[in-house]
Amino acid sequence: MPPLVRLLPPPPTSPAPDAPLIIDCHTHLNRYEHDQPPTAAERLEQLRATMARHGVSHALVLTSYTVNDNRPSIDEVLHLVEGDGRFSVVAGVNYEQLGKQQLRYLRTLLEEQRVRALKLYPGYQRFDVRHRRLHPLYEMAGACGVPVMVHTGDTFAHTAKVRYTHPLVFDEVAVDFRLTSFVLCHMGNPWFVDAMEVVYKNENLYGDISGLTLGAFEPRYERLVLQKLNDAIAFINDPGKLMFGTDWPISDMGSYLEFAGKLDTTPAERDGLLWHNAARLFRVPEAPPEERPDVLAP
Numbered sequence: 402m403p404p405l406v407r408l409l410p411p412p413p414t415s416p417a418p419d420a421p422l423i424i425d426c427h428t429h430l431n432r433y434e435h436d437q438p439p440t441a442a443e444r445l446e447q448l449r450a451t452m453a454r455h456g457v458s459h460a461l462v463l464t465s466y467t468v469n470d471n472r473p474s475i476d477e478v479l480h481l482v483e484g485d486g487r488f489s490v491v492a493g494v495n496y497e498q499l500g501k502q503q504l505r506y507l508r509t510l511l512e513e514q515r516v517r518a519l520k521l522y523p524g525y526q527r528f529d530v531r532h533r534r535l536h537p538l539y540e541m542a543g544a545c546g547v548p549v550m551v552h553t554g555d556t557f558a559h560t561a562k563v564r565y566t567h568p569l570v571f572d573e574v575a576v577d578f579r580l581t582s583f584v585l586c587h588m589g590n591p592w593f594v595d596a597m598e599v600v601y602k603n604e605n606l607y608g609d610i611s612g613l614t615l616g617a618f619e620p621r622y623e624r625l626v627l628q629k630l631n632d633a634i635a636f637i638n639d640p641g642k643l644m645f646g647t648d649w650p651i652s653d654m655g656s657y658l659e660f661a662g663k664l665d666t667t668p669a670e671r672d673g674l675l676w677h678n679a680a681r682l683f684r685v686p687e688a689p690p691e692e693r694p695d696v697l698a699p
Contacts, residue, residue, distance in 0.1 A: 422676040424685060425452070425460040425654065427550075427586060427611035427646030430478055432471035433557070437650060441473040444650070445481050451654050452487065458676070459486075459685055460649075463550070464493040466522045479515055489517040489685060491550060496526045499534055504541065511545040517683040518542075518584070520550040524566040525558060531573055539574070543581035548607070548682055551583060554590040557612075557651060568596040575603035582682060584644070587612045588633065590626075597633035600642055607682060608633075610661070610674075611646030617656035623663075631665045640673035644682070 428448060430441045438444045452460060462482065465472040473481075475492050482488035492510055495503065510516045519542055523530050530551060542549045553568045568589030575583060588608045589596030600606045613626050634643065647657040666674060679685060 422458045422680070423456060423658070424645065424676045424679040425457050425647050425649065426584075426644045426679040426683065427609050428460045428462050428649040429465075429651070430462055430473055430481070431465055433651060441477060442481055448649065449487070451649065455655050455658055457654065457658075459489070459679075461489050461491050461517060461646075461679070461683060461685075463491040463520050466493045466495045466520075466526055475510070475516070486686065489683060490515065491518040491520050492516040493520045493522065494538065496521065496523075496528045496534070499538065504537055507538075508541060508545075511541070511547060516547070517685070518548045518550050520552075520586075522552050524552055524556045524561040524563055527562050527565055529565060530570060531577075536578075539578045539581045543578060546684075548582040548584050550586055550609075552587065553585045553596065554587045554592060568592055568599055571606060572599045572603065575599065575606045579605055581605060582607065584609055584682070586646070587648075588630070588643075591629075593629040593633050597636045600633075601637045601639070607642055607644065607678065609644045609646040612648030612652055614652055614656075617653040618660050623660060627660070627663055634664065634666060634670060640667065640669040641678055641681075643670075643674050644679045645675050 430444045430448070432439065432444065438447055448460065448462075451457075462478055464475045464478050468474045475490065478490055482490060492507055494507070507516075507519065519538065521530065521535075528534075539549060551571070553566050553571075554563070556563060556566065566589075568585050569592070571583060571585060582605050585596050585600065585606065585608045588600075588610055590613050596608060600608050610630060614622065618626075637643070645657075645661055647654050661674065664671075664674070
């Protein structure tokens with residue numbers, strides 16, 4: 402396999418101070434409930450409307466590790482969002498089929514700059530993220546300058562096994578693959594203490610705060626998670642480490658923005674959380690002025 406080169410564009414410049422950006426780094430076009438629209442195209446329109454309603458400028462759409470009537474493929478999602486600068490695509494990786502053929506396919510997507518990251522689903526697919534089968538994937542991502550997003554913590558499906566999703570094992574992965582960036586999705590919920598330690602310790606580890614609730618936040622649970630995330634923010638003490646994400650449609654976008662607004666952050670941490678860190682890590686193109694929202698949150 403010939404050497405890979407970094408093909409992604411340089412990080413975006415900062416927006417004008419009167420034109421705030423919000424990037425949701427974790428959304429899906431999957432159908433999770435029967436009352437959700439039956440086609441991916443309809444769900445995309447629903448996502449567009451939700452983003453417009455809440456002033457979200459850009460969303461990363463994560464595809465699944467499997468393809469079926471409720472889980473659109475990478476190619477289908479790429480086709481649906483083609484030409485719409487409000488979306489970037491993250492390619493879901495099927496661990497059980499990970500071999501030369503899938504690696505070639507993913508490599509092509511990266512070289513053509515069609516996807517901005519890769520996503521692993523341990524727990525749902527029962528594998529150890531330290532397994533040597535994943536080493537070529539980590540090396541490829543590092544060579545291409547794209548992050549690897551990984552599910553951590555609690556799972557949406559009761560059939561998943563959470564022993565594969567504990568964030569502490571990522572210390573070993575981050576140390577062994579220093580040139581690759583990793584994102585701990587969901588900040589290891591409920592293992593926030595372990596997640597904040599490995600994110601603090603390793604310069605190539607980041608966290609997103611997506612998927613901490615089903616639907617909208619309930620007041621008592623919101624108080625619990627706010628305290629845990631505030632502890633993580635204070636411990637990490639680095640505005641460049643955490644990113645806003647919702648896990649839409651599993652979590653309510655409006656409720657999530659209100660939740661993020663209650664976090665105890667400095668101005669730099671708030672900017673990093675809501676847009677700057679995702680823009681830098683995923684090389685999200687800066688939105689034209691006419692596409693930027695007029696408000697930061699509802």
